[in-house]
Amino acid sequence: MRNLSLLTDLYELTMIYGYYKCGTHRRTSVFDLFFRGTTELSYAVACGLEQAVDYVRNIHFDEADIAYLRSLNLFDEGFLAELAAFRFSGDIYAVPEGSIVYPYEPILTVKAPIFEAQLMETTLLTIINHQTLIATKASKIVGATDGAVMEFGLRRAQGPDAGIYGARAAMIAGCVGTSNVLAGQMFGVPVSGTHAHSWVMSFDSELEAFRAYARLFPDACLLLVDTYDVLGSGVPHAIEVFKELRAQGHKPLGIRIDSGDIAYLSKEARRMLDEAGFADAKICASGDIDEYILLSLKAQGAKIDSYGIGTKLITSFSMPALGGVYKMAAIQNEQGQLVPKIKISNTMEKITNPGLKKVVRFFDNDTGKAIADLIMLKDEPNPDGAPYVIFDPTETWKQKTVVNYHVKELMVDVFRDGRLVYEMPTLKEITAYHKSCMNSMWEQYKRITKPHIYKVDLSQNLYDLKMALLKKAD
Amino acid sequence: MRNLSLLTDLYELTMIYGYYKCGTHRRTSVFDLFFRGTTELSYAVACGLEQAVDYVRNIHFDEADIAYLRSLNLFDEGFLAELAAFRFSGDIYAVPEGSIVYPYEPILTVKAPIFEAQLMETTLLTIINHQTLIATKASKIVGATDGAVMEFGLRRAQGPDAGIYGARAAMIAGCVGTSNVLAGQMFGVPVSGTHAHSWVMSFDSELEAFRAYARLFPDACLLLVDTYDVLGSGVPHAIEVFKELRAQGHKPLGIRIDSGDIAYLSKEARRMLDEAGFADAKICASGDIDEYILLSLKAQGAKIDSYGIGTKLITSFSMPALGGVYKMAAIQNEQGQLVPKIKISNTMEKITNPGLKKVVRFFDNDTGKAIADLIMLKDEPNPDGAPYVIFDPTETWKQKTVVNYHVKELMVDVFRDGRLVYEMPTLKEITAYHKSCMNSMWEQYKRITKPHIYKVDLSQNLYDLKMALLKKAD
Numbered sequence: 012m013r014n015l016s017l018l019t020d021l022y023e024l025t026m027i028y029g030y031y032k033c034g035t036h037r038r039t040s041v042f043d044l045f046f047r048g049t050t051e052l053s054y055a056v057a058c059g060l061e062q063a064v065d066y067v068r069n070i071h072f073d074e075a076d077i078a079y080l081r082s083l084n085l086f087d088e089g090f091l092a093e094l095a096a097f098r099f100s101g102d103i104y105a106v107p108e109g110s111i112v113y114p115y116e117p118i119l120t121v122k123a124p125i126f127e128a129q130l131m132e133t134t135l136l137t138i139i140n141h142q143t144l145i146a147t148k149a150s151k152i153v154g155a156t157d158g159a160v161m162e163f164g165l166r167r168a169q170g171p172d173a174g175i176y177g178a179r180a181a182m183i184a185g186c187v188g189t190s191n192v193l194a195g196q197m198f199g200v201p202v203s204g205t206h207a208h209s210w211v212m213s214f215d216s217e218l219e220a221f222r223a224y225a226r227l228f229p230d231a232c233l234l235l236v237d238t239y240d241v242l243g244s245g246v247p248h249a250i251e252v253f254k255e256l257r258a259q260g261h262k263p264l265g266i267r268i269d270s271g272d273i274a275y276l277s278k279e280a281r282r283m284l285d286e287a288g289f290a291d292a293k294i295c296a297s298g299d300i301d302e303y304i305l306l307s308l309k310a311q312g313a314k315i316d317s318y319g320i321g322t323k324l325i326t327s328f329s330m331p332a333l334g335g336v337y338k339m340a341a342i343q344n345e346q347g348q349l350v351p352k353i354k355i356s357n358t359m360e361k362i363t364n365p366g367l368k369k370v371v372r373f374f375d376n377d378t379g380k381a382i383a384d385l386i387m388l389k390d391e392p393n394p395d396g397a398p399y400v401i402f403d404p405t406e407t408w409k410q411k412t413v414v415n416y417h418v419k420e421l422m423v424d425v426f427r428d429g430r431l432v433y434e435m436p437t438l439k440e441i442t443a444y445h446k447s448c449m450n451s452m453w454e455q456y457k458r459i460t461k462p463h464i465y466k467v468d469l470s471q472n473l474y475d476l477k478m479a480l481l482k483k484a485d
Numbered sequence: 486m487r488n489l490s491l492l493t494d495l496y497e498l499t500m501i502y503g504y505y506k507c508g509t510h511r512r513t514s515v516f517d518l519f520f521r522g523t524t525e526l527s528y529a530v531a532c533g534l535e536q537a538v539d540y541v542r543n544i545h546f547d548e549a550d551i552a553y554l555r556s557l558n559l560f561d562e563g564f565l566a567e568l569a570a571f572r573f574s575g576d577i578y579a580v581p582e583g584s585i586v587y588p589y590e591p592i593l594t595v596k597a598p599i600f601e602a603q604l605m606e607t608t609l610l611t612i613i614n615h616q617t618l619i620a621t622k623a624s625k626i627v628g629a630t631d632g633a634v635m636e637f638g639l640r641r642a643q644g645p646d647a648g649i650y651g652a653r654a655a656m657i658a659g660c661v662g663t664s665n666v667l668a669g670q671m672f673g674v675p676v677s678g679t680h681a682h683s684w685v686m687s688f689d690s691e692l693e694a695f696r697a698y699a700r701l702f703p704d705a706c707l708l709l710v711d712t713y714d715v716l717g718s719g720v721p722h723a724i725e726v727f728k729e730l731r732a733q734g735h736k737p738l739g740i741r742i743d744s745g746d747i748a749y750l751s752k753e754a755r756r757m758l759d760e761a762g763f764a765d766a767k768i769c770a771s772g773d774i775d776e777y778i779l780l781s782l783k784a785q786g787a788k789i790d791s792y793g794i795g796t797k798l799i800t801s802f803s804m805p806a807l808g809g810v811y812k813m814a815a816i817q818n819e820q821g822q823l824v825p826k827i828k829i830s831n832t833m834e835k836i837t838n839p840g841l842k843k844v845v846r847f848f849d850n851d852t853g854k855a856i857a858d859l860i861m862l863k864d865e866p867n868p869d870g871a872p873y874v875i876f877d878p879t880e881t882w883k884q885k886t887v888v889n890y891h892v893k894e895l896m897v898d899v900f901r902d903g904r905l906v907y908e909m910p911t912l913k914e915i916t917a918y919h920k921s922c923m924n925s926m927w928e929q930y931k932r933i934t935k936p937h938i939y940k941v942d943l944s945q946n947l948y949d950l951k952m953a954l955l956k957k958a959d
Contacts (some may be wrong), residue, residue, distance in 0.1 A: 013487075013645075013646055015667070017663075017665070017666045017667040017670055018639070018645055018648065018649070018665070018667040019639070019666050019667070020637070020639055020640070020664040020665065020666070021664050021665075021666050021669075021677060021678035022664065022678030022679055022680055022681055023678075025678060025679060025680060025701075025702070026668065026680050026683070026684050028682065029680070029697060029701045030685065030687070032700075032701055032957075033688070033697055040687070042683075075670075076670070079669075079670045080666075083676070085702070085705075086919035093827070104795065105521075110701070116609070125687065129683065133640050134640050134641070135646075136640035136641075137640055137641075137644065137645060137648055138640055138644070138645070140640065140641060140704070141642070141644045141647070142644075145643075156639075162943070164559055165492070165493075165494055165607050165611055166606070166607050166610035166611055166614065166617070166809075166811075167610075167614060167806040167808065168609075168611055168643070169615045169618070169619075169642070169643040169644070169646075169647040169800065169805070169806075170488060170611065170612070170616075170643070170644065170646035170647045170649075170650050171487075171492055171612075171646050172612060172643075172644035172645050172646035172647065173643040173644045173646065173647050174492065175492070175644075176644050177643070177644070179780065189497075190489045190494040190496065191493075191494065192492070192493050192498065192554075193489070193491040193492040193493070193494070193495070195495075195553075195897065196491055196549075196550070196553045200496045202557070203495060204494050204495035204496030204497075204499060205496055205499060206496055206499060206500050206503070207496055207500065208828055209500070209516075209603065209812070209813040210500050210503065210815070212813050212826050212828060213504070213514070213816050214598065215828075217488050221872050223503060224503060226504065226506075227497070227499075227503045228559070229505055231559075238828070239829065239958070253601055270830070271831075276798045299885055304499070314614045321587050321749070322806045322808070325806070326800075326805040326806045327804065328805055330802040331801070331802055332641040332643075332796045333641075334641065335640075337640075338683070339683040339686050339687065341929065342686070342687050352686050352687075354682055354683075354686060354712070355713065356744070393634045423869065449639070453696075458677060460928045483715070
């Protein structure tokens with residue numbers, strides 16, 4: 012496992028050095044990792060917990076790391092010795108991977124000595140911001156089509172990790188395969204891919220290239236038909252080769268179109284394949300496709316069975332950063348009490364929610380669908396089925412009484428006193444869990460353009476605490 | 486060093502399996518890595534060669550890799566044995582890192598048996614696309630301000646590698662430091678950072694937090710002043726602490742503003758610091774800044790000495806993928822001749838340039854500034870100083886006779902017959918080289934909005950070859 016202990020902003024180290032020098036570094040603190048709302052984000056798919064857990068368990072500053080930090084001439088030897096002995100001793104709560112989460116809901120909460128909790132800020136953000144970003148994008152792409160979606164973006168990923176963990180996030184969100192062989196090996200997910208234009212170009216003719224490929228993979232023959240002219244040569248040549256395959260007792264897989272007007276081309280190609288008796292042959296499309304193009308292809312009746320999605324998915328092209336933050340929610344005072352904290356701001360959206368919290372989701376008893384979420388203080392009792400009034404935390408006159416419901420807490424215990432207490436689910440389990448979460452959401456919240464805004468309210472106690480701290484800060 | 490050998494699209498493996506089964510896998514091929522023009526890209530800063538070289542030298546399929554590939558039930562044992570014995574045996578030419586490159590110019594060319602050249606496509610693209618993307622963005626950001634730029638984006642990077650190699654690319658393009666400690670250790674570049682809002686929040690008051698920080702770093706005291714109210718409390722508290730520092734014989738560094746109207750706030754803060762006798766104290770700004778905001782801050786006379794740039798740089802937010810491609814330019818035929826190839830398309834911009842090529846840049850003898858680039862066949866003689874007619878490869882009637890010039894070839898030999906023949910420059914050397922390249926560009930090509938388009942023409946021989954191949958394909 013890679014040692015990511017130094018993968019942090021310098022200021023995390025200067026700050027924990029400060030706490031160490033002030034003698035306050037052992038004080039318990041609470042930090043929440045969450046994202047704020049944006050116009051593009053109605054919901055997000057929490058992702059990256061497994062790698063975050065690996066990071067936390069593996070934090071260690073080896074001799075070379077300590078020597079490097081010493082060379083910065085910022086820290087004293089006592090502090091470096093503290094770092095060399097670092098071992099996480101706190102609690103972590105988090106929503107399971109694949110969960111649907113909304114703005115301001117903690118995805119992960121660290122309760123630990125500030126020396127530890129502060130040190131981990133940057134790396135936890137890097138890991139969870141990235142995978143949650145890509146899982147969210149993949150969820151929207153997968154939701155925009157009835158076709159199967161394969162992740163094809165490695166070459167456009169922002170570096171190796173972005174390709175590897177982006178593929179993982181995409182699979183969690185419902186992609187059926189990836190082109191990335193290393194991701195296939197690491198995560199045990201299906202890999203797919205056939206040939207490129209260069210394969211066709213390396214032969215004297217397209218037909219010859221197709222025949223060679225068919226000989227190679229007679230039972231997995233998917234031919235890229237747009238090197239020269241999709242309808243004029245690609246599809247006719249594919250059909251010719253498919254007939255030869257059929258004569259030999261094989262069943263061809265289909266064709267891939269990577270350019271041009273794929274709505275029109277797919278319909279024409281479908282017609283040609285059907286007329287030649289290859290109604291079973293699949294049509295795969297690729298080439299700069301995103302969720303909006305998928306919606307438009309669907310609207311135009313494109314005949315496409317599966318998609319290879321590259322750049323737009325693996326970089327979350329339309330919004331390439333999630334903007335997740337990690338904010339202090341409480342800190343122990345001199346007397347040993349855990350004191351809730353808020354970060355104030357001129358905009359309500361940037362004011363944080365104080366204290367150690369939990370999130371509960373209301374589900375309708377009849378439909379099983381999610382109704383609203385409630386952020387509460389962790390020691391409050393959960394709503395118990397009795398009519399419950401929720402209210403918008405900004406426009407507080409907007410109220411709603413929830414009835415005929417049950418609730419679920421979203422977060423699980425991951426670390427307790429530094430010990431991992433969470434049994435990491437397999438990728439298959441995460442994917443299935445994500446699917447069940449998506450099924451519990453009404454369609455209007457999943458809509459790609461102008462989705463209905465899902466209610467995320469604060470409990471009365473949390474709201475009162477927040478207001479009291481705001482008044483005090485004034 | 487990490488083994489990235491499996492970090493590839495599956496189709497590279499199915500294709501080279503195909504060449505292997507056809508018995509053509511030893512045929513020499515030529516592939517060019519380049520990017521196409523986009524509205525945002527006038528120029529790019531080539532970056533990532535060092536990691537690409539590391540990858541090429543380190544390709545090896547270990548037992549676990551071979552076992553995984555065997556488990557896919559796609560390949561025969563002879564092929565797996567070929568892979569297990571893989572060692573790069575070809576030539577690679579590339580522009581040095583830090584070079585200014587334009588659309589369609591090869592950044593890297595591989596001339597090698599197709600078995601090898603095809604295998605490396607995806608990984609070379611992942612590495613060079615990413616670093617070139619970030620270096621290019623950083624170049625535009627650095628160019629938009631007279632202030633110093635620090636790279637602060639790790640928490641928003643698309644995974645650990647994106648943070649690490651993004652920081653490297655940013656330094657090459659002129660950033661003066663990074664917050665990323667691991668990047669500092671790996672590349673020997675300056676790391677910077679002070680404290681966050683949570684530091685201030687962890688104390689009972691802002692003043693107390695500032696005093697504690699000043700005690701800690703009396704000679705490197707840079708205070709974040711926007712936790713509560715920049716002008717109402719942050720700057721006055723900072724000045725109070727700076728006076729105490731001065732009384733103790735220390736010189737305070739300055740302040741950082743991370744939110745609000747930083748044009749206005751910086752001017753007011755500058756006035757307050759000056760009036761208090763701290764004309765030397767620097768003002769650093771951060772918080773969602775990009776090149777356009779920098780231009781507008783400059784236009785409004787903001788008083789900012791340095792910037793910490795995060796999300797917008799590390800993700801190249803406005804264009805998060807470069808779209809670099811790797812296209813076959815030639816392949817050996819049965820008779821052993823290297824035959825130039827093109828990929829045709831309905832749009833001229835997507836038709837590739839055939840053959841083994843080089844790029845020369847014309848420089849004006851008087852000013853030393855770059856005039857135009859010429860893509861030529863590798864075996865053509867370079868323009869020798871005599872008047873030389875260049876012409877636009879699409880609008881061919883646009884001609885220009887270049888006089889009073891000298892030329893430089895952009896690409897260097899990196900591998901010859903599988904042997905590394907290029908002495909890798911240090912990061913400092915790359916940064917200095919990049920600076921000299923930027924200095925040789927006229928301002929109009931560097932403009933952020935609507936830059937003048939730099940001429941990249943084809944030699945007459947290359948143009949004629951391309952046209953002949955186009956006609957033949959028709």
